[in-house]
Amino acid sequence: xxxxxxxxxxxxxxxxxxxxxxxxxxxxxxxxxxxxxxxxxxxxxxxxxxxxxxxxxxxxxxxxxxxxxxxxxxxxxxxxxxxxxxxxxxxxxxxxxxxxxxxxxxxxxxxxxxxxxxxxxxxxxxxxxxxxxxxxxxxxxxxxxxxxxxxxxxxxxxxxxxxxxxxxxxxxxxxxxxxxxxxxxxxxxxxxxxxxxxxxxxxxxxxxxxxxxxxxxxxxxxxxxxxxxxx
Numbered sequence: 001x002x003x004x005x006x007x008x009x010x011x012x013x014x015x016x017x018x019x020x021x022x023x024x025x026x027x028x029x030x031x032x033x034x035x036x037x038x039x040x041x042x043x044x045x046x047x048x049x050x051x052x053x054x055x056x057x058x059x060x061x062x063x064x065x066x067x068x069x070x071x072x073x074x075x076x077x078x079x080x081x082x083x084x085x086x087x088x089x090x091x092x093x094x095x096x097x098x099x100x101x102x103x104x105x106x107x108x109x110x111x112x113x114x115x116x117x118x119x120x121x122x123x124x125x126x127x128x129x130x131x132x133x134x135x136x137x138x139x140x141x142x143x144x145x146x147x148x149x150x151x152x153x154x155x156x157x158x159x160x161x162x163x164x165x166x167x168x169x170x171x172x173x174x175x176x177x178x179x180x181x182x183x184x185x186x187x188x189x190x191x192x193x194x195x196x197x198x199x200x201x202x203x204x205x206x207x208x209x210x211x212x213x214x215x216x217x218x219x220x221x222x223x224x225x226x227x228x229x230x231x
């Protein structure tokens with residue numbers, strides 16, 4: 001009963017979901033010039049890029065499916081939305097990578113390793129040569145979204161260790177909270193291959209609602225993390 005009611009109001013959930021990403025973006029950008037830890041803020045700018053592009057992509061999906069127009073134009077908007085989502089996952093991947101790699105040689109090594117995968121994903125989104133085998137969204141969710149979210153989760157846990165050594169329990173819990181919600185986001189957004197206006201029920205709830213809850217959790221802890229370093 002509850003699940004069906006939420007499915008009937010999926011558009012509202014989708015809008016809330018998309019807007020939640022902008023909170024992540026503004027939480028970082030608005031604190032950039034007021035932070036006492038510029039290294040951390042510069043790292044989090046990649047997370048801001050993730051929030052901005054993902055938010056735009058999700059809103060474009062809602063616009064494409066809720067406003068009338070020529071079918072060809074609708075498909076163009078959907079295609080653009082896919083590019084924004086794939087681009088957001090790339091920013092998320094770079095965020096996680098920047099935390100783990102400090103030496104320039106390692107950065108080059110891992111960038112070279114990841115570049116072909118990212119290029120292939122964007123190629124598939126553009127041409128979709130495997131449409132008869134696997135859907136486009138499966139490609140960018142499974143091969144970009146899921147690993148990027150998992151890497152971001154591990155990166156936040158690694159960052160928390162730095163503050164744990166300083167016995168700053170509050171900020172450590174904030175980093176761990178963000179890591180947990182990124183892990184959940186990776187599961188719900190990366191392994192459940194469905195996009196608006198379609199949905200499936202997971203734990204009796206639309207998967208978009210679970211994604212939205214995860215993103216709201218990420219936004220909440222991002223705001224707390226950035227506020228700690230405010231001058």
